[in-house]
Amino acid sequence: MTARGMLLVARLEFRTRLRAGRWKVLFGVWFAVLLAVSVLLRENVTTDDPAEDGVEMFGTLLFFVLLLMMLISPALTAQTINGDRERGTLAPLQTTRLTPLEIVSGKFLAAWAVGLAVLGLALPFIAWPVLEGDVDPWRGVVCLVVTALLIGSACAVSLALSALVVRSVTSALLSYLTVFALMFGTILLFVLTMPFVTFDRTHGTGPDSSTEEVVDTRYTWWLLAPSPFVVLADAAPALPRKLVCPLDDHRPDDCHYEVDNDADVLGSIGQEVREARVEPQRSDERYLQYERRKDAAPAVWPYGLGFHLLLAGGSLAVAARRLRVPATRLPRGVRVA
Template sequence: MTARGAALVARQEIRTRLRTGRWRVLLGVWFVLVNGLGLAFRLALEADYDPGDGHPGVPMFGGVLLGVLVLTLLVTPALGAQSINGDRERGTLATLQVTRLTPGDIALGKLAAAWGSGLVVLLLTLPCLLWPVAEGAVGPGRAAVVLLVTALLIGVVCALSQGWSALLARSVTSVLMSYLTVFGLIVGTPLLFMIAVPFTADRHVGGYTEQHEERVWWLLAPNPAVVLADAAPSLPKRRVVAGDHVYLVSPPGDPLGELSRDVRGLRVEDGYRYRTRDDRPPVWPYGLVFDLALGAGAVWVSAARLRTPLRRVPKGVRVA
């Protein structure tokens, strides 16, 4: 496996994608749709703006980013879920396999092309995401971290989609399984958490029951929204004077910070024992490592399924 071989495959994949004019149209529609929704969200925030609620750029950044994450992960499976079985169905995959390219070159090259397309999709959302940064409502460090995490999550979904493409013979089936995988990460993890919580209950004398979310918090860790929100650096604290006391509190209206505080609070037996987010143990390292491990496993599966000679050809699929 060489970087040069993977780069050759990636360039070929990108050229193939650019030959169809529909990509330009889809990207244009995506740019207008996402940034238009971001602008509408900002106008709605300003229409109901209260100076005591802090800068409207803070909820705009968090809200738009979470929306962009979900929408991007819903678009991403289409970028890689047909990359291998689609070529096999068209009889063009064997052309690559008979060259000196290794299975790893082909797998990584196709992943790089799909991931690069996903990053272009993310890049087109930057106008509405960087608006609060330009205003000074959100620091550039926080923006850089969350964009990096979003880019990694896009790569994970691209790898998982490609893994399904390598495992399944039909591209329609691999696309469906890719979307089900994304659905499982985004929606399935909180559902599984809610189902598991009642099983953690301890029954005490008098019929009193106590639930222990700290025993199953890890079920939420792989959720992309949880990883993104918890990895975001905290916003600078605000000084609040109450009588003779001065308190440092988090700025209001921050969706990322609020989600992070709630999830981190699940890791301790009494979620209110710690008053600030930074005093609570983080969740995002566990979730991100789990997601990256899933992606790495999917890449390994893709390379393994590309090895030749084939022992068995899927029914109804051409080799060349």
């Protein structure tokens, strides 16, 4: 595989997309929607601290952008390969010296570049609270990079389905179902498994004993990891921690550092997800000890992002395998040219 071959296929894909002429209208509508949403968020998000308004706007807008981008991404590649088969334009590429991996990688790069261009139109609105000083620039950069990688993963999965499924309509439908399963299905599955990790714990003995219901999600937290929303929220750098002392006559041991997540959409979700990996509070454990354990909970986003990167790599490999020539067996209804 060579970079020259990949770029050649990518240029061909770009020219095909530009000839359609609808991209200007789509870009214009996307920009107008983002502008309207950003203005509405800025006008309606109000907290006690004006600086927190930008933090809440940043998190809400990022989730909105990620949701729409995950819906747009399948449309970029879900009909790329089987659509070329139906038009008879794929076979000429396969008869050249281009390898299947170069063809697949070129189509993927073209689709991902379009997705990044659409994401780039959201950059002025995402940078709004950053430029006002409410959000750390490093946080903005990390969130944009994670969003870009998630878009690439969705494009790769849709490309693989386009190579596996004969009909372009079917591959588009399966692509959207896959994206929805990753976004919401994983969270729903986590909720449905709650009864299996719920048990009763008894405190004390004899007549003074009491029973409480405890949910131990240490065995099911990984179900949340593949969700793009969880990956983005947990990967966002945390806000500065503040020293909290619950008692007026406190001892040094009673104080602990915590993040104020009241206005931080990303931080609050990320903290909740990390707490799912923590053992429930033990009967002999002080509250502040338990709070410190929750604050030190390990991150979830490396597992989720790693899953998406592996999924993207495997999808491209499957798509390249489907384009190998000569083909020993063609599905029914597929023509060579």
